[in-house]
Amino acid sequence: MISVADLLSTSSVVPSNYYTANSYVRSDLDLGILESRSGSRLLAIPDTLIKALYAGLEQETGLAARLVLANCGRWWGKNFYRRFSEELSHYYRQALSELPMAEFVQSLQECWVSHGWGTMDFDAELAESGFLMIKTWHSPFAAQAPQMNRPVCFLDAGIFGFVF
Amino acid sequence: MYLTIEAFFDEADKRYLTGDELKILGRYTLSLPQRLAMYRQIREQELEIFQAIADQLEAKLPQETQENLERSLKTGIASLRQCAMAMLVNDVGLIDDQRRWLLATQANYDCRALDVLLFSLLHQQLERRLTPKQFKFFGLFYQPFQTL
Numbered sequence: 001m002i003s004v005a006d007l008l009s010t011s012s013v014v015p016s017n018y019y020t021a022n023s024y025v026r027s028d029l030d031l032g033i034l035e036s037r038s039g040s041r042l043l044a045i046p047d048t049l050i051k052a053l054y055a056g057l058e059q060e061t062g063l064a065a066r067l068v069l070a071n072c073g074r075w076w077g078k079n080f081y082r083r084f085s086e087e088l089s090h091y092y093r094q095a096l097s098e099l100p101m102a103e104f105v106q107s108l109q110e111c112w113v114s115h116g117w118g119t120m121d122f123d124a125e126l127a128e129s130g131f132l133m134i135k136t137w138h139s140p141f142a143a144q145a146p147q148m149n150r151p152v153c154f155l156d157a158g159i160f161g162f163v164f
Numbered sequence: 165m166y167l168t169i170e171a172f173f174d175e176a177d178k179r180y181l182t183g184d185e186l187k188i189l190g191r192y193t194l195s196l197p198q199r200l201a202m203y204r205q206i207r208e209q210e211l212e213i214f215q216a217i218a219d220q221l222e223a224k225l226p227q228e229t230q231e232n233l234e235r236s237l238k239t240g241i242a243s244l245r246q247c248a249m250a251m252l253v254n255d256v257g258l259i260d261d262q263r264r265w266l267l268a269t270q271a272n273y274d275c276r277a278l279d280v281l282l283f284s285l286l287h288q289q290l291e292r293r294l295t296p297k298q299f300k301f302f303g304l305f306y307q308p309f310q311t312l
Contacts, residue, residue: 002218002233004211008241015235015269016242020261029174102272106265 018091019110038087050144066154073158081163134160202298203252217285236278251305263308283309
């Protein structure tokens with residue numbers, strides 16, 4: 001027989017969306033800062049700055065811009081994952097490695113949305129060949145990328161490259 | 165509503181509230197005692213409500229695993245808490261994220277049928293425990309979970 005009292009006890013966690021934008025992103029208009037619900041600072045980047053980064057990198061490094069972005073993504077991903085891991089393990093009161101895969105994936109997707117990276121999903125079509133495909137939509141880094149007939153999203157790819 | 169009030173605070177040093185804004189604030193303030201009473205009632209009856217649901221789920225779905233039942237119950241508990249808070253602060257938008265989370269959980273664990281039954285039992289519990297007027301009012305905030 002299920003005891004709801006046990007489910008509600010402090011040792012048990014009622015799973016929910018930690019990254020709900022309403023409570024995850026907090027702003028202080030007077031100080032002009034954005035913070036997460038755990039108190040970490042968040043950074044709002046205007047489209048103009050993203051465009052300028054692309055233009056500056058293209059001018060300074062040419063074709064290597066893609067490599068630079070991917071490396072920046074990996075560095076960003078390292079910090080992103082550290083914060084994600086801390087927040088989620090604190091919320092669920094267990095190590096990230098012990099979290100069920102469904103909760104991990106759902107939380108990562110919601111985190112991605114609340115951080116303004118767009119939406120993402122996993123595609124297991126090539127799993128048997130050893131590939132994990134990650135699809136993203138509405139990425140601000142894709143939207144502002146130079147319109148050329150070649151792949152973009154190297155920053156996003158760098159982040160995923162580190163996380164997975 | 166709290167977003168509206170927050171917007172009032174942001175402009176506190178720039179101007180006084182307009183007549184229409186004062187009416188909005190007045191209406192909400194007048195409704196607050198009823199909202200608080202209902203929130204307190206749901207909060208205090210949470211255990212009884214969900215124990216009754218848990219017992220009925222176990223009786224109706226003897227083949228269902230305890231793990232699945234507990235997961236759905238926890239999600240139901242979180243959803244009702246979110247609805248109660250949305251009712252208290254009069255912001256139905258608070259429910260959207262919880263509903264999206266719930267739908268994703270259903271897809272991951274293939275537990276839609278279980279959730280539908282749980283929320284229909286929750287509906288019955290709320291109807292039994294709230295007054296008809298409270299139940300109708302709370303339905304505005306709870307309705308998104310009845311159409312999963």
